[in-house]
Amino acid sequence: MRTIGITGTGYYLPSKVVTNKDLEKTIDTTDEWIFSKVGVKERRIASSQEATSDLALYAAQNAIRDAGIHAEDIDLxxxxxxxxxxxxxxxxxxxxxxxxxxxxAAFDVGAVCAGFVYAISVGYSMMVAEPSYKHILVIGAETYSRIMDWKDRSTCVFFGDGAGACILSEVSESKGIMTKYLMTEGQGASVIQFLAGGSRYPATHETLDKNMHRFQMEGKAVWDFATRVMPFAVKKVLKDAGLSIDDIDWIFPHQANINIILKCFKDLGVPMEKTYTTIAQYANTSGASVIITLAEAATKGLLKKGDKIVLVGFGGGLSYGAILLEW
Ligand SMILES: CC(C)(COP(=O)(O)OP(=O)(O)OC[C@H]1O[C@@H](n2cnc3c(N)ncnc32)[C@H](O)[C@@H]1OP(=O)(O)O)[C@@H](O)C(=O)NCCC(=O)NCCS
Known part of the structure; x- marks a missing residue:
């Protein structure tokens, strides 16, 4: 079987910064509440000229450059x-x-905040299944500012816009992607939702207006789910590789909430030095957060060849998963 690893990373954040202090002027919230409950100080918001595909494009161009390939070299x-x-x-x-x-060829993967971990798992499996594939571009890109109800303080303060990307190619100097694990708890699918055209739900204009263009999240249920499945997924990919938690150099979790990360790291017995976080500056960028964080850590030169890294995502679906790789 071919050894497949990450050979380039890139990310892109829109330039507009919205701070908690800015939000204090428009909704009944405080910088203190948001920072202590979520760990966010500010978030980036896409300009009216930037769509999700634009953020994805810029992140992809950076990853392609980092990998030293050209756009025409990409197979998927x-x-x-x-x-x-x-x-x-x-x-x-x-x-x-x-x-x-x-x-x-190009397609989307929908697994909400676990999106990037799902997408890289799919990319990896396609590389293994299709020997003719040389390079796969995997992207996580979101503009949650467009689907937020900016009057709903219980959701809008959490999120921001951004994109990250990586190139998967055959590698010889490392073990590359070693193990992966994906799982869904569909019985909790209504915990995080944003209705689209195919829903059975909106029957009247009233329900359409109320629910259609409004991201909804049951915060406490997300907390319970995330703090349960994140440590489980990390342990699962380690066990499948025959490794222990002490063998791991880095864990990059989905940047949902700093308190979720702190609790899970405590439960796993992992010091916070083994992670790098972006939630304070970029907030929760959903399916993009894991790759934005990994790419920024790589750009800062934090990752060494041979480092064992776990990427772990969780969120709407309720979907979760992890991937273990050697850098
Ligand atoms: C939502 C969450 C922060 C709530 O934490 P908590 O410690 O249970 O919160 P508390 O009970 O102390 O606070 C809730 C109160 O804060 C209020 N509140 C909610 N958003 C607020 C905001 N932006 N500013 C000020 N107050 C806010 C609520 O209305 C509630 O008020 P009430 O008690 O008068 O009804 C926590 O459950 C969480 O982090 N969940 C995970 C959410 C997440 O990560 N989502 C990302 C999706 S992957």
């Missing part, structure tokens, strides 16, 4: 998003066209 684009440009076509198709990746 797998893009994780739960805030696509449109319901159809897939955002991946729009990115393929803008990028000029004319030799690539």
């Amino acid at each position: 684009i797998v893009l994780a998003t739960s805030s696509p440009d449109m319901i159809q076509p897939p955002t991946a198709s729009i990115v393929q066209g803008k990028l000029g990746a004319y030799n690539a």
Whole structure:
């Protein structure tokens, strides 16, 4: 079987910064509440000229450059998003066209905040199954600012916009992607939702207005789910690789809430030095957060060749998963 690893990373954040102090002026909240309960100080918001596909494009261009390849070298684009440009076509198709990746098939993966971990798992499996594939572009890209109800303080303070990308290729100097684990608890599917055109739910204009264009989240249920499944997924990929938690150099979890990360690291017995977080500056960028964080850590030169890294995602679906790799 081929050894597949990450050979390039990139990310992109829109330039507009919205701080907690800015939000204090428009909703009944405080910087203190948001920072202590979630760990966010500020978030980036896409301009009216930037769609999810644009953020994805810029992140992809950076990853392609980092890998030292060209857009035409890409065989497949797998893009994780739960805030696509449109319901159809897939955002991946729009990115393929803008990028000029004319030799690539392209499709979206929908697993909400676990999106990137799902997308890289799919990309890895496709690399293994298709020996002719040389390079796969995996992207996580979101513009949650467009699906938020900016009057709902219980949701809007959590999220921000951004994109990250990586290139998967055959590697010889490391073990690359070693193990992966994906799981869904569909009985909790209504815990995080944003209705689209195919729902049975909106029967009247009233329910349409109330529910259609409004991201909804049961915060406490998400907390219970996330703090249960995140440590489980980490332990699962380690066990499958015959490794222990002490063998791990880095864990990059979904940047949902700093308190979720602190609790899970405590439960796993892992010091916070073994992670790098971006939630304070970029907030929760859903399916993009894991790859934005990994790419920023890589750009800062924090990752060494041979480091054992776990990426772990969880969120709407309720979906979760982890991937273990050697850098
Ligand atoms: C939502 C969450 C922060 C609540 O934490 P908590 O410690 O249980 O919160 P508390 O009970 O102390 O606070 C809730 C109160 O804060 C209020 N509140 C909610 N948002 C607020 C905000 N932005 N500013 C000020 N107050 C807010 C609520 O209305 C509630 O008020 P009430 O008690 O008068 O009804 C926590 O459950 C959580 O982090 N869940 C995970 C959510 C998440 O990560 N989502 C990302 C999706 S992957």
